[in-house]
Amino acid sequence: MTSGQRVVLILLVASLLGGVVSGSVFYYRLAYLWLFLFVGSWILSKLALRGVILKRTARSLRSQVGQIFEERFEVQNQSRLPRLWLEVRDNSPLPGSRGSQVLSLIGGRESRSYLVRTRLMKRGVFPLGDTVLSSGDLFGLFPVSLKYPAEESLLVYPMMVDVQAFPSPMGWLSGGEAVRRRTQQITANASGVREYEQGDPLNRIHWLSTARRNRFMVKEFELDPMAEVWIIVDAYRHVHAALPFPDIQLDEREMWRPSVRVPLPPSTEEYAVSLAASLARFYLQRGRVVGLISAGQAMRVLSAERGGRQLSKILETLALLSADGRLALESLVQAGVQVIPRGSTVVLITPDSGDGVSLTAEFLMRRGMRPVAVLVDAASFGGAGKAERLENDLRSLRIPVCRIANGDDLAAKLSDPAQPQMWK
Numbered sequence: 001m002t003s004g005q006r007v008v009l010i011l012l013v014a015s016l017l018g019g020v021v022s023g024s025v026f027y028y029r030l031a032y033l034w035l036f037l038f039v040g041s042w043i044l045s046k047l048a049l050r051g052v053i054l055k056r057t058a059r060s061l062r063s064q065v066g067q068i069f070e071e072r073f074e075v076q077n078q079s080r081l082p083r084l085w086l087e088v089r090d091n092s093p094l095p096g097s098r099g100s101q102v103l104s105l106i107g108g109r110e111s112r113s114y115l116v117r118t119r120l121m122k123r124g125v126f127p128l129g130d131t132v133l134s135s136g137d138l139f140g141l142f143p144v145s146l147k148y149p150a151e152e153s154l155l156v157y158p159m160m161v162d163v164q165a166f167p168s169p170m171g172w173l174s175g176g177e178a179v180r181r182r183t184q185q186i187t188a189n190a191s192g193v194r195e196y197e198q199g200d201p202l203n204r205i206h207w208l209s210t211a212r213r214n215r216f217m218v219k220e221f222e223l224d225p226m227a228e229v230w231i232i233v234d235a236y237r238h239v240h241a242a243l244p245f246p247d248i249q250l251d252e253r254e255m256w257r258p259s260v261r262v263p264l265p266p267s268t269e270e271y272a273v274s275l276a277a278s279l280a281r282f283y284l285q286r287g288r289v290v291g292l293i294s295a296g297q298a299m300r301v302l303s304a305e306r307g308g309r310q311l312s313k314i315l316e317t318l319a320l321l322s323a324d325g326r327l328a329l330e331s332l333v334q335a336g337v338q339v340i341p342r343g344s345t346v347v348l349i350t351p352d353s354g355d356g357v358s359l360t361a362e363f364l365m366r367r368g369m370r371p372v373a374v375l376v377d378a379a380s381f382g383g384a385g386k387a388e389r390l391e392n393d394l395r396s397l398r399i400p401v402c403r404i405a406n407g408d409d410l411a412a413k414l415s416d417p418a419q420p421q422m423w424k
Contacts, residue, residue, distance in 0.1 A: 004141045008038050038141070045142035048135035051079030054088065054148055056099070056131060061152055062312075065120050065159040066262040071128070073099060074113040077106050087134040094118060094126040094154060121262055123158045123273065123319045157315040158273045159264060161411035163282040167372045167400035168229075168345070193217045227343045227370070228304040229283045232333060233276045233294040233318070234350035235269070235325035241351065241383025242267035243406070266406050268351035268376045268383065269323035274410060275349050275374055280314045292317060293336040295327040301336055304344075330356045333363065342368040351376040353385030358393045365397070372400045374414075380406035 012034040019027035053076045063069050073090075077083055083106040090099030099116045106112050129150025136143040193209045196216030209217035243266035264270050276292070283290045284306060291304030292314050300317050302310075327335065329350050340346065346369050350357060353375070361371040373394050377387040387403055394401045404413055 002141065002143070004139065005038070008034055008141060012038065037139070041137035041139055041141040044137040045135075045144050047081060048083070048137070048144055049133065049146055051081075052077055052083065052086065052133065052135075052146075054131060054133045054146070056128060056148075058128065058152065058154065062155050062157070063120055064157040065123050067120055069094075069118045069120050069154065069156075071099065071116045071118070072113055073101070073116060074111060075103060075106065075133070076111045077108060080108040082107050083135065084138060085135060089132040089134060090116075091130045091132060092126060092128055092150070094128070095121050099131070119262065120156050123156045123270075125153050125155050125320065127153045155316065155319060158270075158277045158318050159262070160274065160278045160281055161414070163278050163411060164415040166279060166282055166402075166414055168283070168286070168288070192220050194220055227345055228289045228291060228341060229345045229347065230291045230293060230304065230336075230340050231276050231280055231314075231347045231349065232329075232336065233272055233292070233321065234329045234332065234348070234352060235272075235294055235296045235321060235323045236328045236332075236352065237324045237326070239328075239350065239352040239354075239378065239383075239385075240268045240272075240323040241378045241381040242269065243382045264410075266381055268378055268381050271376050271381075271404060271406075271410075272323075272349050272351065273318050273321055275376070275404065275414070277315055277318050278410065278414065279347055279349075279374075281311055284308075284311050290314070291340070293332065294318075294321055295325040295332050295335075296321045297324060299327065299332075299335065301339060303339070328352070328356060330360050330363075333360050337364070337367060337369075340367075340369065343370075345370045345372060347372045347374060349374045349376070351378040351381075351383065351385075353378065353387045353390045357390055358397070361394060361397060361399050365399075373402070375401065375403045377403055377405040 012031055015027045015031035015034060018024070019031060055074045055076070056071060057074075058069070058071045073088055075086055075088065085102060085104045086106060087102045088100060090097055092099065096118050097116070098118065101114060103112050127150035129148060131148040131150075132145050133148065134143060134145040193206050194217065196205065196218050200218045204218040206217050206219045245265040245267070264274060276294075280290055280292065287306060289304045289306045290310060292300070292302040294300050294317065300321075302313055302317060325332075329348065329352055333346075333348075346364050348357065348360065348371060350373075357373065357375075361373060364371045375387045375391060378385050379387065391401050391403050402414060404410065
């Protein structure tokens with residue numbers, strides 16, 4: 001029972017007592033008024049949401065940190081009765097969501113909609129709901145609500161920066177060795193033919209074999225005999241660090257400008273994920289075959305492929321990655337090196353500044369791979385370690401190194417040609 005209902009009932013009882021004690025008709029009429037108000041409000045509340053439907057639709061369920069997410073809320077009054085007021089409460093965990101509004105004077109058979117824009121500040125998966133539609137009687141004595149559970153979720157990819165140049169060794173393979181592994185990609189290496197299956201593209205049909213066998217035959221391909229690129233993200237919980245980060249408050253005039261960049265939280269985890277996403281896009285845009293290895297709550301190995309579909313898979317994996325893994329970088333590399341072919345480029349992204357990183361790089365070199373190190377300086381994020389010493393050790397091994405500190409411009413730092421040691 002709400003406080004308003006208690007007040008009306010107290011007034012009703014007081015009016016009845018006043019009529020009994022004084023015998024005045026005024027108190028009885030006043031009691032009738034409170035009774036009519038109580039019953040009438042209850043009836044109106046039962047009709048308040050009858051025939052009212054709430055819909056929320058999004059233009060896209062995939063977006064990226066820093067972009068603007070648009071969502072439309074629509075309230076449909078399918079009844080002939082007008083609605084004095086309706087409240088939409090958006091309980092989505094999406095940071096900065098402004099979907100909650102109050103709508104008034106909605107006529108019968110009328111719809112009302114509004115557009116909500118949210119600047120995305122955090123990567124991850126966010127359910128679009130729950131959404132609560134509330135209303136009630138004129139005096140608010142009997143509030144009623146309908147709960148619409150979340151039906152869809154928004155996947156927010158990590159922030160990516162434009163990388164203009166980065167170490168991209170072509171790798172080497174022993175004399176004429178080919179990678180005998182089937183792939184769905186069209187490469188220059190056709191390995192054979194098979195019968196056509198529903199869904200196969202027409203440009204893969206081998207017409208000579210089709211004419212010879214009198215049925216459709218399609219070509220099968222193998223991976224190119226060239227160096228793959230593997231990105232390994234260190235998510236070991238004991239090497240990451242973060243500084244306190246208050247909620248970002250952008251100027252209302254700047255909020256909706258596409259050119260406005262959202263700063264990364266001062267966390268080695270967020271920097272490592274953004275670096276991995278940016279480098280994956282850089283290599284894929286240049287036609288390289290890229291794979292990903294990480295170990296957060298579970299170890300994930302994405303087979304090396306090329307194309308936009310591979311980028312989507314990598315971004316989805318990185319969007320859900322959290323730095324609570326139990327595998328140190330050395331163990332992660334030893335567990336994943338079995339799937340990395342000889343001659344591949346291996347990009348190590350880690351905030352660890354211990355000797356294990358240089359030992360891991362030497363291990364990869366002995367396996368015939370080309371390591372590239374991206375060191376996230378944990379000391380600048382409030383952590384421990386000296387990344388400068390590790391950087392010098394790796395450069396003495398002629399390993400390309402890029403050191404990133406808190407507040408650095410990632411695009412400029414990764415693309416900086418003024419670091420001659422890095423590009424050797």
